[in-house]
Amino acid sequence: MADFERETTSMAIPLLKRRLILIEELQLIDEVNCHDSLIGQKTLIIITKTTGRYFKMLRNLILMLLGAVIGITGVVATTPVVEADEQFIPMLVYRTGPYAPSGIPVANGFRDYYTMINNRDGGINGVKITFEECETEYNTKLGVECYEKLKNKGSTGASLVNPFSTGITYQLIPKASVDEVPILSMGYGRTAAADGRVFKWVFNFPTTYWSQASAFIRYVAQQEGGEKNLKGKKIAHVYHNSAYGKEANPTLQALSKKYGYELVLLAVDHPGQEQKATWLQIRRAKPDWVFMSGWGVMNQVAIKEAASIRYPMDHFVGNWWSGSDADVVPAAAGAKGYKSATFHSPTSDYPVHSDIIKHVYGGDMSKAKKNSFGEVLYNRTIVNAMFAVEAIRTAQAKYGNRALTGAEVRWGLENLNITENRLKEMGMEGFTKPVKVSCSDHETGGPIIIQQWDGSKWNIVSDWVSPIREVVRPMVEKAAAAYATENGIKPRSC
């Protein structure tokens, strides 16, 4: 935001000036009206002159102060006005706190993609997108507060919510069906929500933690030369000790029984700045592969620690939330060779990117770079925002080109079908994989791909690896059924 300082100042100052002058004039008129007599007016003019001078001084003082504040902070003196036919999307972001390294590119990505759609196409089929950010610090309590604050904004309320936090997603899942606001938790949140029969309002395509963990095991098998070679291998899972980090554990355990590898589970407590003990344990256990579910500061620390115990980096694989630029840069050369899963390309040379540069930043590449343009998480958010926009577009095909309610957008999410052709139209051919959501399958079990950090950028180093569906799907259905009985939900039939 710091880059907008100059513009906002030049924009804001005249606005403020005009406002203050208006106030001054109003007061003059008011006072003149009160006194009809000539003498009164004369004295009044003197009074107003002096008060006018006083006001001017005051105004200058206020302007100076405001100018200083604006100069320092980049305050924008415009409030977003939500008009009738605008699609409102709430944005729960975290630009502060220990998770800010991950949160900032995410927040910027959403903002830029929606702005690009508004500037390039004039919105989705003419319906402008409006959005408002609310700071959550990745804290579930603040997340719920933000959700409550934003869910009824806009002409039709929130169209869908992207919590970008598994903890907050967990909190919002029960509320979604009551408030009729669909949740798009793209590749995070509650894995069991992949069963659309129980979780009507929650979507976690293109793939989930469990699918990802199984795909990771398949990738390891490929590297080790076949599934039979997994037997006797030791795989460690370093995870954030929260609902998020624990998600992959059941799958890794189930697969460990199936393939006979030894699983070492190592929890790292929030926020993850202290990991000496964890990596000592890894040094002692000498696992063949380390899989990590980290977020925010935890990633940087883990990669640094791994480098310091000289763990072979090409056997250290993060999940897709542990593989952005902010995670590897602090470890410098030590991070070279570190791998992570992803489901889209890490590069930013697709037509959609040039559209963002053109329509959001007016061709200013350096400014875009300062706004996390091109980082892995930024790219991922582009995919996420694209899903949201396309879901609204799909729903518009059924309900007409107007601002849609959450319930209508939910239909759009459930009937979302992004084909290879559509990706090409949007300038994302090869950027990510096609997705087709259905009523019973909110996950679609999309494949993952492994990227590797070469010291300066991420490169794709594997083919698309598909998850082990036959193991994951029954587990999803079992977990969803348990949730349904616990909360008295009657599954839909699809």
Added chain:
Amino acid sequence: MLYRETGQFKISYAADQSVFPIAQDRWFVSLIIVVAIFVIPVLASEYLLQAVMIPLLIFSLAAIGLNLLVGYAGQLSLGTGGFMAVGAYMTYKLTTAFPDINIIIVFLLAGLIAAFVGLIFGIPSLRIKGFYLAVATLASQFFLLWMFNKVAWFYNYNSSGTITAPPREMFGVVITGPMASAETRYLVTLFIVIIFAFIAKNLVRGRLGRSWMAVRDMDIAAEIIGIRPFQTKLIAFAVSSFYCGLAGAMMVFLWLGSAETEAFSINESFNVLFMIIIGGLGSILGSFLGATFIVGLPIFLTNAPQLVGLSMPIDMQKHIEIMMFGSLIIFFLIVEPHGLARLWQILKEKLRLWPFPY
């Protein structure tokens, strides 16, 4: 002129011993309660109820609990978050195991279990005092959270370790779970808090409260006049943990809807401790004032720029909020080290003399 007790004669012992001996206080508190019950649920938006009022009441209850222990009995504790977690996880276990038991009874049972846990962690208080005791109770905070994270039985073996409030009814109205309206949850919270605030108020005026204060002020002297420090301190721990456990249960079931151990982290313990320090140690009113300050102020500061029509980058707003909040805490502690409750007391004394101070 408006606020003075002149002319209010007590003609019975009961009247003399009433909770609020001055008629104006009685009216004022009744007015607040009437407004809280009848006006707020009608006028307040869902956001105000869900994000401000319910957490404010729940943290008030937790603050009362900690105030009994720290403010009245003088035993410094940092285990509040842990005891709140006991209440929450026990409510979850009990209500999923016995879905037919009324949820309010489950709350109370969970509170009793929390009281028992508090009793055990209170044992060291006989030997160690002050800051050393705070460190000992810190152990309970970490141990309890570790246990709820580690032992899958506490969260019914689900994969994420999250507990979720299932829907529970009372008199045909859903009061927990996602289907419960914010108004219902607010009213249930309010009734529980009113009842337990009155119990606490009476507790500290009675024999038990007096013995707590005696132990707080000088435990050797208290022992000499016949108060058993061991029992007194343990009862303080038990009662305090009961309140905290109840607040923890309400936090998950009436406010958040679901939670993991992170919701009861050491930060919550500190928050509740700050509430009673800012509100006023050894004051029930102070617990409410402190909770209002700590819960309400950040929300007010977050929304204030928008209320005056300024919109600024969200991260900047958050940083300003943190700075303002910190400076306000320092300001209040310098202006009135005895807390907001003391300010209220001074105000009352001034009111008594008004408009002819001498």
